[in-house]
Amino acid sequence: MPGVTREQPGGVGGAGGYGEGIQFSAPLVSLDNPSKDKIPEITLANFCSKYHIDDDTRALLAENGFDPINTLFEIDEALLINDLNFRVGQIAELRWALRKMLAKELPNITSTNSRDLSTTSIHGGRGGDGGIGFQRGGEGGTGKPPKISSQDVFRFKEIASGIGGAGGASELPPLDVVKIMQITAGSRSSGGTILRGGQGGPGGWGSNAGGAGGVGGPSRIPAATVSLFAEINGGTGGGGGFSKVDGGRGGNGEGPDVPSHLVFIDDTTRRRIPHKTLAELGLNAPLRQLLERNGFRTAGGLFEAYDSYFPPDQFKMGQVALIKSTLKRKFSIT
Template sequence: MPSVTREQVGGVGGAGGYGEGIHFSAPLVSLDNSSKNKVPEISLANFCSKYRIDDDTHALLAYNEFNPVNSIFEIDEAVFINDLCFKVGQIAELRWALRKMLAEEKIEITTSGESSTTDIFGGRGGDGGIGFQRGGEGGTGKPPKISAQDIFRFNEIASGIGGAGGASELPPPEVAKFLAAMQSTAGSRSRKDPILKGGQGGLGGYGSNIGGVGGIGGASQIPAVNVSLFAEISGGTGGGGGFSKVEGGRGGNGEGPDVPSHLVFIDDTTRRRIPHKTLAELGLNAPLRQLLEKNGFRTAGGLFEAYDSYFPPDQFKMGQIALIKSTLKRKFSIT
């Protein structure tokens, strides 16, 4: 069978579309309505003073009229970051203050709801068009947007499905039949209660010379504290490589689930005993302290509420993250 290089223009199937995974968003602290009703109303000014919220964060909260502070429990973290322009450190500091308040009030952090048999699926990208030299790429399948407080309304939550890549020409009848059978199972789902599924990459398009590359099956991102909401969390499924009589296309990658976790986990008993400590009082070196402050961190409490995803490798070195962990454990006797 003759070999064909990928630089060859004619007869190349289109790439399968990207099946985008869900970036799961939850409130800074997830509470059910029963717990929310137990939280005493506290003004923003009193809250920021008592729990030592810095002036910049206080100003952002005041500008967006989070007063009384109880209203913060109704807004997802993604809104604070993407729409209200909070830094990740400010989010962590605010979460620490809220959890500290709840711990002092002895209010349990709970999320509950009635289970449902309703399913919710992401969008499906359109298939790429036929091109007599190169088929078009399949479209992106976007995931549904859903908050933690609405999880129990659904039995299954599935991410987007990428569209199939377009053919470089009309395939022979026997090939067309084979491709139709493959596509009929590309987005199949088994039913289980409740589950969170990653994206499904689109099937690479038929190519008379080179089959199209299968699309990437994007993974869902869900914080570790929320994984117990699901019986199953699966990664993305890469799309199959496109069929060709000469050179078949490469299959797409299926991404694994991304589960950010706290740098150092503590329970409410430990949370209540930890005093207010600034970054300077922790004894962190000046360059690391300045880097943390640039990202909105101000206190040890904020670091306890930070996810590892808040410290990207293009900003923080592995040794710096290890130093933060060891310092928190040593300073507060955490085993």
């Protein structure tokens, strides 16, 4: 009809992709190769009997061929949990038993090893950019991180997580619009590996609204392995997309996640702590049953538990606090 114009739907740029951080897994007990060679062969039966390993855990170990028990020094805990269906409490109980054995019977075993640092860098994948769409651009793809065991960290001068793909434009942007995304190149500082979190992709151009920048995901590093790195950086959120009207929101850059022990003890304290079951600790029945469902059996296992083993959807804050205070009170730990 003359004099009537049809409004075109507003264009919205696509969201930038997620830059996924590296999830590091530590060995049950970290030992260098010369130290492993000094440990006499220990049968599964003798180890489980002497260090109070429960029947369920013993059966899992036997089913998966961990006999002699020395083979556990070659295994990362993530493999035991994700591939072999060990519960977090069983992992903690095994770690306690192995460390107790080393501290009590093999005190000269060392867990340090001097290694020359490599000049090689390794980077995660880059997600594909979102496609152009007349009304809404497509979302950028996820940049997946490299998978590296903590025992191989020394092989790299820099370990960078994934980079999310850029969000797609809602239409071709004007020539005067410039997308800026600068990824800082890493370098090794005086003798150590740099670990970088994920890089969120930038939001796409939109004629009405720019797309949101992608999240720069964190890396997860157990507290026991942080000394492997000279520098640990969080994720970098992607920049918001350009627009003539509303610019897109910048993405969040998530901080590194470093799980730590509920209660830290050194080897001197570890040697003096006797075998105590959960019942002997005097914990209330509901909490004790909840711990047992997660594979915990002894006070030693609780000393080897990371705070990440007690997610808020299973454990109340007060229950975690009660575990901490009970361990400190029962064993006079300040």
